[in-house]
Structure formats: structure tokens, C-alpha cells
Amino acid sequence: MTTLTTAPGRPALPDVRTASAAHVTPQGAAWLASACARPGATLAAWEARPTAPAVLPCGSAFDVVNVPAVFGRRILDLLWAEGPGCGPVAVHRGRMLLFAATGTAHRLPALLAWEEWGGSRTVAAPLCHGLGDAVTVPPLAAVPGPSRWLVAPDARRPWLPGPEALLWAFVRAARAADIDF
Numbered sequence: 001m002t003t004l005t006t007a008p009g010r011p012a013l014p015d016v017r018t019a020s021a022a023h024v025t026p027q028g029a030a031w032l033a034s035a036c037a038r039p040g041a042t043l044a045a046w047e048a049r050p051t052a053p054a055v056l057p058c059g060s061a062f063d064v065v066n067v068p069a070v071f072g073r074r075i076l077d078l079l080w081a082e083g084p085g086c087g088p089v090a091v092h093r094g095r096m097l098l099f100a101a102t103g104t105a106h107r108l109p110a111l112l113a114w115e116e117w118g119g120s121r122t123v124a125a126p127l128c129h130g131l132g133d134a135v136t137v138p139p140l141a142a143v144p145g146p147s148r149w150l151v152a153p154d155a156r157r158p159w160l161p162g163p164e165a166l167l168w169a170f171v172r173a174a175r176a177a178d179i180d181f
Contacts, residue, residue: 021148028153059131072096105130
């Protein structure tokens, strides 16, 4: 597994293309399940099939910002090296799912529009999933495959970046890579 270095004192992040899957702790599973109308049923389903992905609603426990994996990697590097860090992060179908504070799906597109994001075809606007949306999350068990946790939920109430932290990382990542946004 290839790792990339970050700021001193911060853990190195694995290369998104070759990273092994991270394991979701019981506290992290409880947090994910809290997004559902029936958390107990969700936890029971995961207990029966820990290697199966699940579809979870957004907007109550978390929002999700969905970006291409390569650009997402740049965002993660900045969040860890120069910013506050990140919340849970998954990879699914070649895209990176950044778990964010509720309300981010509504606010981030407006902040990016203010920065005139999406005017070029180089970096597309992120897909923001909030209240009324659902996302497929990787299995709780650390199984190899195209759908896996890079930073697995490990707490009952994990820290989640808000729209301002993500805006900062988006703009810095695009500028650092000399990408026209």
C-alpha cells in the first residue's frame, strides 16, 4: 500500500487507488445507522451481512459531498495537512464520498457558485447529497473492492467538516493543481 505524507503529527493517508479498506467500529456503525428511521433494524441487517453495502438517507446525521476520486484525494490532503482534518470518507464507483455536517449539501453549492466554480469543464461541481437523498455506503467489514472506507467512522459522533471547510479545501486543491475552476 502506498501512503502519502501529511503535516507533522498527522497520520499519513493511503493512496486512494491502492488503499486497503478501513474497518467501521461498532460506534461508527451506530452513528451510520442513526441516519435511518429504524437504526436497530439497520444494525441487525449489518450484523447478519457485514460485507454487504447499504443505502442510507442523508440529511439527518450527515450530508455527503461526492467528487471524482483524484480530486477528492487532493481535497483530503489539504484538509489533513493544512486544515481541520476530515470526517469519514468512502470510495464508491470511482468517486470519493466525503461525509459532511448536515446542511452542507445545501450551502456548499452556493458557496462554490460565489467562487464561480463549474464555469470550466476541468473540475465539475460536486454532487451534494442532503435531506431527501440517499447514498450507498461500503460494507462495515474491511473487504477489498471498488467500494470501501478510506476513513471509516469510528465514533458515535464523528467530527464532520462543514461547507466553509470544504469550500476552502476545494479552492485550494484546484489552485494547487493549477486547475481552472
